[in-house]
Amino acid sequence: MAQEMNIGLLGFGTVGTGVLQIIRDHQDKLQHQLGCSIKVKKVLVSNLHKEREIKIDDDQLTLNADDILNDPSIVAVIEVMGGIEDARRYIRQALENNKNVITANKDLMAIHGSELLELANKQGCDLFYEASVAGGIPILRALVEGLASDRISKMIGIVNGTTNYILTKMSKEGRGYEEALQEAQALGYAEADPTADVEGIDAARKISILGTLGFSMNLDLDDVSIRGITEVTREDLAFCEQLGYTMKLVGIANRFNDKVEVSVQPTLVPHEHPLASVDDEYNAVYVYGDAVGETMFYGPGAGKLPTATAVVSDLVAVLKNNRLGVNGNSVILPQFEKKLKDPDDIHAKYFLRIHAKDISGTFASLTHLFHENEVSLEKILQLPLNQGKLAEIIVVTHAVSKKNYDLVLEKLADADVVVEVKSSYRVEGDRK
Ligand SMILES: NC(=O)C1=CN([C@@H]2O[C@H](COP(=O)(O)OP(=O)(O)OC[C@H]3O[C@@H](n4cnc5c(N)ncnc54)[C@H](OP(=O)(O)O)[C@@H]3O)[C@@H](O)[C@H]2O)C=CC1
Ligand SMILES: N[C@@H](CC=O)C(=O)O
Numbered sequence: 001m002a003q004e005m006n007i008g009l010l011g012f013g014t015v016g017t018g019v020l021q022i023i024r025d026h027q028d029k030l031q032h033q034l035g036c037s038i039k040v041k042k043v044l045v046s047n048l049h050k051e052r053e054i055k056i057d058d059d060q061l062t063l064n065a066d067d068i069l070n071d072p073s074i075v076a077v078i079e080v081m082g083g084i085e086d087a088r089r090y091i092r093q094a095l096e097n098n099k100n101v102i103t104a105n106k107d108l109m110a111i112h113g114s115e116l117l118e119l120a121n122k123q124g125c126d127l128f129y130e131a132s133v134a135g136g137i138p139i140l141r142a143l144v145e146g147l148a149s150d151r152i153s154k155m156i157g158i159v160n161g162t163t164n165y166i167l168t169k170m171s172k173e174g175r176g177y178e179e180a181l182q183e184a185q186a187l188g189y190a191e192a193d194p195t196a197d198v199e200g201i202d203a204a205r206k207i208s209i210l211g212t213l214g215f216s217m218n219l220d221l222d223d224v225s226i227r228g229i230t231e232v233t234r235e236d237l238a239f240c241e242q243l244g245y246t247m248k249l250v251g252i253a254n255r256f257n258d259k260v261e262v263s264v265q266p267t268l269v270p271h272e273h274p275l276a277s278v279d280d281e282y283n284a285v286y287v288y289g290d291a292v293g294e295t296m297f298y299g300p301g302a303g304k305l306p307t308a309t310a311v312v313s314d315l316v317a318v319l320k321n322n323r324l325g326v327n328g329n330s331v332i333l334p335q336f337e338k339k340l341k342d343p344d345d346i347h348a349k350y351f352l353r354i355h356a357k358d359i360s361g362t363f364a365s366l367t368h369l370f371h372e373n374e375v376s377l378e379k380i381l382q383l384p385l386n387q388g389k390l391a392e393i394i395v396v397t398h399a400v401s402k403k404n405y406d407l408v409l410e411k412l413a414d415a416d417v418v419v420e421v422k423s424s425y426r427v428e429g430d431r432k
């Protein structure tokens, strides 16, 4: 057996340097598991002269991807450069050259995952992507292997470290949105362009990957309804707290019979729910299985070493398969045809904040409007505003159909007694 297995790295930024660090720091354990050592033969970067956090020989760095993709001695290629088009081209070339691939790239896997997995399958290569969802949490392996015997009915995931960091700092430490975002960027959690984080797109990519694996159905980014955290105010956070809820940006993948709903939105969870105490850059995926019941997978969702752990663990799996001669046997292509729920199939509770005129009859007309659209209320809070001229009204509904709730929102916007619909959020995890 080879004394050394050669691998190539595409990218040497936050995650790439972490990968090299783990391969170096944990070499004894890796060698023990694999029966050989791992040699990082070449590393693709875009700038040869950049100051690197970790020492690497100059001749290990290259600007030419072919030095890795066309090198017959390289068994596995790790793509941690990000972006879509170059990464897709390089991964395709690696697979066409019969190399196994590990990627952390959810942007790519959420859009071109099925195409790349089919190619890997055809070429008899592994394509693993554990780091693409919830960084260091081994959630993909948990769904595919640990819960292989169960039928998953729902997943609620805090799957973006940057937005969880921002919401935690805003609600628990009273920080401003911009300041918290800059910290998350400095800590290496945010994407190169953090718009994808704060607008919920990164979380949407991840929940589409979770949904695809959990429900064995090809779901992609276009199937996810997406709302980020850019409109969340500190006032909203304070009122949520007052009513016993913590706000989190969550991805929801929900199946009933053969139809699914996949969405991302700022969502309220009761303080006592396990997801409420997932703070800072931590992630958690709450999984409901028909047989297992409720399970939660928790851990660091972003950052150099946690993400690199997932990448190197995938590498161990690839190299073990290589030693056994079974690369390319782990891809299970989706079993079911995609069927998405209509708005009247989606049922949830909602938190709604309204500014209304504080005059007699306001409450009666609001309750009438809710009632005629079959939206029933579980909690109501009314506070005086603007020396009693206005009322701050907050309600939490019972579980209602999204179709009815959206109709109520439309009618409230036009109602005489309503000055402004301030905000509206979904509520999840309430056991009442
Ligand atoms: N950071 C995190 O916490 C997590 C990141 N990910 C994913 O991991 C991947 C990498 O992220 P991260 O390490 O943060 O990114 P960085 O921006 O820190 O690093 C990107 C690296 O790739 C190189 N690179 C980028 N584009 C090219 C190109 N076209 N040609 C050659 N080299 C290129 C850069 O070169 P140079 O150094 O010369 O500029 C850099 O070394 C992304 O897909 C990201 O979404 C997943 C989970 C968590
Ligand atoms: N930007 C992402 C990085 C990991 O996927 C996040 O904040 O979660």
Ligand code: NA
Pocket: 130, 131, 132, 133, 134, 135, 136, 137, 138, 139, 140, 310
């Ligand atoms: Na993971």
